[in-house]
Amino acid sequence: MISCVMLNTHMMFGVDFHNGLMPAAPAPIPIEMGVNIVTPTPLCLGPWGALTGKPSPTVMATPGGIVMQQGTDIGPLIIHIPIPFNLLLPLVILGSASKCYFGASTVQSGGLKGTGPVAVALLSVMNINLNCGTFASTTGIVPAPNTVNALFTLGDFISGLVTMFVEAVFQDILNLIFDKGLGGLAEAAFGKAAMEALGPQIAANILGAVLGLAAGSPLGASGSDYYKQLGLYPPGDPSQPDWHSPAGAAAGVVSGAAGNDGQQAGDAMNKMLNNPNVEQHPSGSGVPSGAQAPR
Numbered sequence: 001m002i003s004c005v006m007l008n009t010h011m012m013f014g015v016d017f018h019n020g021l022m023p024a025a026p027a028p029i030p031i032e033m034g035v036n037i038v039t040p041t042p043l044c045l046g047p048w049g050a051l052t053g054k055p056s057p058t059v060m061a062t063p064g065g066i067v068m069q070q071g072t073d074i075g076p077l078i079i080h081i082p083i084p085f086n087l088l089l090p091l092v093i094l095g096s097a098s099k100c101y102f103g104a105s106t107v108q109s110g111g112l113k114g115t116g117p118v119a120v121a122l123l124s125v126m127n128i129n130l131n132c133g134t135f136a137s138t139t140g141i142v143p144a145p146n147t148v149n150a151l152f153t154l155g156d157f158i159s160g161l162v163t164m165f166v167e168a169v170f171q172d173i174l175n176l177i178f179d180k181g182l183g184g185l186a187e188a189a190f191g192k193a194a195m196e197a198l199g200p201q202i203a204a205n206i207l208g209a210v211l212g213l214a215a216g217s218p219l220g221a222s223g224s225d226y227y228k229q230l231g232l233y234p235p236g237d238p239s240q241p242d243w244h245s246p247a248g249a250a251a252g253v254v255s256g257a258a259g260n261d262g263q264q265a266g267d268a269m270n271k272m273l274n275n276p277n278v279e280q281h282p283s284g285s286g287v288p289s290g291a292q293a294p295r
Helices: 089-094 154-180 183-190 192-198 200-214 224-229 246-273
Strands: 002-004 011-022 029-042 055-061 065-068 080-083 103-111 114-119 126-131 137-143 149-151
Touching: 011 080, 011 089, 011 126, 065 114, 080 089, 103 149, 103 154, 126 154
Parallel strands: none
Antiparallel strands: 002 149, 011 029, 011 137, 029 080, 055 065, 055 103, 103 114, 126 137
16 A cells, blocks of 8 residues: 655644543542543654654655654643643643554665654555553544655554554553552652642652653653653663663563564565465456356
């Protein structure tokens, strides 16, 4: 399939779902899976994608924009409009993410984080992003029309789909830990008086947002990506300090392995479907070449 290449100026629209607190007297009321409208946000422009985006600055495309690599994530500061209003909105915005998982493995571009496949639109001229939330959801829509296209194969599709699933599960597990298991940690970090002043859920969510960013990305990107942007480096470079996030590294290894396995499965299916030694039948006939149809 021929798909449009994703550019930094393409805008993501969508909704996602976050737990939170609704203002009320005498105490805030917990929100379970509140709806958040996501304002139109560029993939990588200004503060959006500054830490988690994967642009190829020297590769330009019309109608105007920089080509993005597979795995680019808008990252923090995506503006949300919560329904109903959520007292935890600043933390939701700080921990936001929207990631492009599909790329064309046969078309590579050089970027700030090395060479990698270009990001492409899953539905030819529109992409489906995985968005942040209490549970990650494929509710980010990115219209991506342009004049630059790439061949998107079955292997590319399976690889992106498997990686998306693995990283969504990773995020969901982190969210469960942060939402349900941080009461004691929050009290230890902020102290009992701060817990009483902030409220247990607000304190736990502040700590959860900080730990989530330290893990890399809410959608599973390696934590080293953040630190490289800050001039810090992960393990493996003896001349640099070790600032790598163990959780981010684990997510990167698992999702990378899943993507490779998916790519291999897709390539195997491509070879099977396009094997010249397997006789091809015209659609609807079901009769091999040279054979006589039954009477």
